[in-house]
Amino acid sequence: MAKRKSLRSDSCPVARALDVVGERWALLIVRDAFDGMRRFGEFQKSLGVARNILADRLQGLVEEGIFTIAPASDGTAYQEYVLTPKGLALFPVVVGLRQWGEAQLFEAGEAHSTLLERGSGAPLRTLQVQGDDGRVLQVGDTVVRKVQA
Template sequence: MAKRQELRMDACPVARALTVVGDQWSLMIVRDAFDGVRRFGVFQKNLGVARNILADRLRKLVENGILDMAPASDGTAYGEYVLTPKGLSLFGVLVTLRQWSEAHLYGAGESHSTMVERDTGTAVPTMRLSRPDGRVLGPADTVVNKLPVLP
């Protein structure tokens, strides 16, 4: 099995993505950032993660261009973490992961948070991979063209 460091240069896009956001804390930090969390202390309180682990994940998310540091919006000396355009582009990933969880990890009638459109309050539609003509694509409709293995 390849070491985590080696996956940063892997030919597989999934493997590369997992080196940046492939642990639970990184995605939970990004989730909270989408919910408006910007301060270290609030991330720590919401997640209940050890400070050293949180500091490490935040540092890695900043190094990888997912989050950026900004001056505090209230004028205090504290810095704030803000999603970059690269981080904002993870929104669909989190929505898809949320919807998969809702469909497969909750029992009938079991309560959980829900995602709704801000303006209307209606449930966000299920994410679907589709062709330009609207036909839904599934695993049988796609193939990954892998690079040849070099000797």
């Protein structure tokens, strides 16, 4: 397989973000970590991904500062993958993808998992992009100021 071109120095924040978490296993690993998984075996069982691919993705996420490796919280010889603040900051990204998937990729009435607020048990409100004044913004209400070469 050909090596992907790095977007690490791209002036676009979306390109840089995709360079780190744009491969599908990366965000699925992060999703599982949000669900409480911390061990290699838990991720492997949940995702059904080949061990070598999982090991590679986890190593990359550790190198990028998304996870840190810690001794197992139960005192065993295992290690655990713990989300860092940088990793936890991906929560709205995963929620946004989830909500887009719910709205765009399921037929009406089709069963799917649901993200609920722990305290109330209520589904989360749909994420919205808002301006400084609180008004909901659409794509036409925004503009990207590109970096001049």
